[in-house]
Amino acid sequence: MIKKRFVYLMTIMMAVTLGIGVTSCGGGDDSDGGGGSSITANSLVGWAFEMSDKYVGGENIETSYYYIEFKTPNFVMVHNWGNGIDVDGNYRWDHGEVDCMFTVSGNTVKIDYKNSDWSKEIILVFNGDTPKGWTIAKRGSGTSEGSGSGTAGTSDMFGYYSSDVLYKVVSNEIKYLTEGGNYNSGTWEKNLEEYNGNGYQIQDGNTINQLFEGIEVNLNGIAPKASKGWTPVVYKKESYTGRYSNKSVTIYVFFYYLTEPENAYKYVVNGSMLELSNGVKLKYSGNKLIYDDYNTYTKR
16 A cells, blocks of 8 residues: 555646647647747636546556646646555545646746645646647637736735624524513523524635534523534624523624635736636725625624
């Protein structure tokens, strides 16, 4: 098994260090494979390429597959998977679809690829519509949006931004209950804990996570506890005192988010806008992220 892991890692390193050719996407017909004209980040949008690389070493034979698709002038999706056979039998792997940053200089594209096991700079040298060693999986049409010149986020932006919509809806429900003199904790749990939403965590200069956030109600004032795969962080705690069945009660309401990301995206900053790798754009304004007039998020 150790031998197989060594061969597998060596194959991965060989695959990602390949030099790859393409020239301006959608460009001219270079019958001799020459050319080498400059490209732009915009011209790459929508284009996808694929390739496979076979490795034979002793009793080990494996094939690694790559599929890359340029989604925006700042982001490219890279999918790497493969299979093989050795003395222990058949094996396979799949690193899934990973959104990556890329830069363009002349006819060279550099992709900053990182999966759960390793990271590497993938270099593509464009020379003709069909990259050397690759085939065209999808032809693009380019775009006039974006320039591929986005910058990284700064440390003052890092942190968690909760959903203002969720807080407003829950606050309105609490107002309805308190104004009606209803301090039945069971009713509060039923009415409030059904609400949930999503907030954003700007993790670092290029990573933004979408996190689940919810509500917990109790009478003991103890914050929600973590369990396997479920790590709540309370960003706001409120308490309300009233009477129920001739007894004084205090009801505690916890607003929390889970640290386990539901989705993780790359992002760049263009002016006051954050462009996410899934196509979403968020306006950054001080302690706020703004999607539209209805969907806003406040830093906690």
